[in-house]
Amino acid sequence: HAVRKAFNDNLDVDIRLINELYGNGQIENYGARTDGGLIVPNVFTLSNSVNAIQNFRSYNYNTPNNKVIGLGGIANIGWKDYLNLELTARQDWLYSLTYPSGVPGSNNYSVFYPSANLSWSFSEMWEDKMPQWLSFGKLRASIAWVGDGTDPYATSFGSYNQGTVLDRNGNSVVIANLNNANVLPNLNLKPEIQRSIELGTNLAFLNNRINFDLAWYKTNTFNQILTIPGIMETGYANRRINAGNIQNQGLEMELKVTPLKTKNLSWDVSFNYSRNRGKIIKFYPGIKEYAMMGDYDGAGVYAYEGGAFGVLTANYSDGSWREHDPKTGLPIIKVGDRAIDTDPSRKTDFQEYVWVNEKFNPEKNPRHNIGNVEPRFLAGFNTSLRWKQFSLYAQIDSRFGGWIYSESYSYGMGRGNLLESLKFRDKEHGGVERIDSYTGNVVYNGAIPDAIFAEGEKSPVTGANIGGMTFKEAYDKKLVEPWYASSFNINTYGWGTNFDAGAASEMSWIMLREITLGYQLPKNITDKINFKGAGLRFTARNIGYLYNSLNGEQNPASLQSNDPFIPVITGAVPFARNYAVSLNLNF
Numbered sequence: 001h002a003v004r005k006a007f008n009d010n011l012d013v014d015i016r017l018i019n020e021l022y023g024n025g026q027i028e029n030y031g032a033r034t035d036g037g038l039i040v041p042n043v044f045t046l047s048n049s050v051n052a053i054q055n056f057r058s059y060n061y062n063t064p065n066n067k068v069i070g071l072g073g074i075a076n077i078g079w080k081d082y083l084n085l086e087l088t089a090r091q092d093w094l095y096s097l098t099y100p101s102g103v104p105g106s107n108n109y110s111v112f113y114p115s116a117n118l119s120w121s122f123s124e125m126w127e128d129k130m131p132q133w134l135s136f137g138k139l140r141a142s143i144a145w146v147g148d149g150t151d152p153y154a155t156s157f158g159s160y161n162q163g164t165v166l167d168r169n170g171n172s173v174v175i176a177n178l179n180n181a182n183v184l185p186n187l188n189l190k191p192e193i194q195r196s197i198e199l200g201t202n203l204a205f206l207n208n209r210i211n212f213d214l215a216w217y218k219t220n221t222f223n224q225i226l227t228i229p230g231i232m233e234t235g236y237a238n239r240r241i242n243a244g245n246i247q248n249q250g251l252e253m254e255l256k257v258t259p260l261k262t263k264n265l266s267w268d269v270s271f272n273y274s275r276n277r278g279k280i281i282k283f284y285p286g287i288k289e290y291a292m293m294g295d296y297d298g299a300g301v302y303a304y305e306g307g308a309f310g311v312l313t314a315n316y317s318d319g320s321w322r323e324h325d326p327k328t329g330l331p332i333i334k335v336g337d338r339a340i341d342t343d344p345s346r347k348t349d350f351q352e353y354v355w356v357n358e359k360f361n362p363e364k365n366p367r368h369n370i371g372n373v374e375p376r377f378l379a380g381f382n383t384s385l386r387w388k389q390f391s392l393y394a395q396i397d398s399r400f401g402g403w404i405y406s407e408s409y410s411y412g413m414g415r416g417n418l419l420e421s422l423k424f425r426d427k428e429h430g431g432v433e434r435i436d437s438y439t440g441n442v443v444y445n446g447a448i449p450d451a452i453f454a455e456g457e458k459s460p461v462t463g464a465n466i467g468g469m470t471f472k473e474a475y476d477k478k479l480v481e482p483w484y485a486s487s488f489n490i491n492t493y494g495w496g497t498n499f500d501a502g503a504a505s506e507m508s509w510i511m512l513r514e515i516t517l518g519y520q521l522p523k524n525i526t527d528k529i530n531f532k533g534a535g536l537r538f539t540a541r542n543i544g545y546l547y548n549s550l551n552g553e554q555n556p557a558s559l560q561s562n563d564p565f566i567p568v569i570t571g572a573v574p575f576a577r578n579y580a581v582s583l584n585l586n587f
Helices: 407-414 471-476 485-492 523-528
Strands: 002-006 011-023 027-032 035-038 049-051 057-062 067-079 083-094 110-120 134-148 160-166 172-178 192-205 210-229 238-261 265-282 289-296 299-304 309-315 332-341 348-355 367-372 377-387 390-400 403-406 432-435 442-447 504-506 509-520 533-548 578-586
Touching: 083 134, 210 289, 238 309, 265 299, 265 309, 299 367, 309 403, 348 485, 367 403, 403 407, 407 485, 442 485, 523 533
Parallel strands: none
Antiparallel strands: 002 011, 011 067, 027 057, 035 049, 067 083, 083 110, 110 134, 134 192, 160 172, 192 210, 210 238, 238 265, 265 377, 289 299, 299 309, 309 367, 332 348, 377 390, 390 509, 403 504, 432 442, 509 533, 533 578
């Protein structure tokens, strides 16, 4: 480490050299459990076991398997506190990209990556010439490369990993597991390189009453190491590749304003905005798409070369998307068979209808691309108001766009569990008149779906041509019977069925995230009781959605994963609101 000043202390130079050796170490896990229950209830110790525990012990051992040796340097150069340049360079040697002896791999374990970061405070450079309304101004730019390896044993083809199990007599037995048994060997695996470019500015106005921060970034990952499905005829279910160029590009913005600021009254407002878009610039020779989420109930997430990195899809083989009329945009329907059951306990007799699914071609047209799973943007707002000893804070979060698939909605609608499934089931919810085949009474559970009949369809009542008519037009002309509501729900919703009927939707919401009301005891009172400070706060969090676009009033928090590329709702998470009262005392 060396520091140097020059040019009348106007130039600062700080240089550091670093060396690192890091990775995981030896891991040993011991375990045991009781047998036959506990001697003394609710005393959870091994010695409290009814029977001896020798047959219920476990032991696992893992050797160190991932090391990195790094050598680098950092140089910080500053000129008069308004111009700063940081330069870094690093050389790593990656244990995870070495091949074991006997495997003719390329051993591309060496990776070098530099970076440069420049900032210029022009308001300080031209301090005497700046207008009074501009309090501060800075421009910044950076470019950086980062190298990385892969998981341990990803290159260990044909080798074995030692393990230990216990036999039925409690004896330790050594076993061997073949590494990468189902992965096609890649003997030229290269390190990942990520290049990040960022341009930004910080501006402040009117004595720092207004602060603005803007950043644009672009990140490209070259040679990203991915495991993708292989060709079964090779004997391997998967193969590991270096993907060519995957890009993320986005914008981040924050605006802070202080409209009021006096001794007893202050008000601060903050707004933030962010947007990110992923894209595959180049993937891999001969491969133009990548399954980021496998088939789940007919839904998938794919990335396409030259297209979006993360598209929600409906797989045609599962009948997950209906065909739509290009003129009206309505889903296409056909006249089905008549549902007749003469069993006296059921006595069913009503007209069925059949949705037309988009045509499936496993080679040219295997799926329907619904939309990008990434949100169009995220935004937030918070405000803080203080009057004398009282304070009020409020926060709003929001998300707009990004497609999701809800299995819960599809099943809930098909089984009549959701409030929204009441549609067409009675007169109050839009059901039209029909004759109940069991009782012979007039009921109001007929459905008139928003649909259009396929060309060439004939009326089941008169035999007249109803092709090109909407269902309502045909019904008004008494050419079709209404669709029995229960049959409509069962045939429209369910396993991997008709995502366009509401199971797939864009997720947008605005949440009133927090309100906090506080009171701080005046200093003249805390001094009397020998406290440095005392305050009381009441906080409510997750107060409610001001806007929620999900069908069926689903909770957006029901997404099963924080991974944005697994945009699936598989179960209902209840809406939860939290309240807290806190007392802070400083001595």
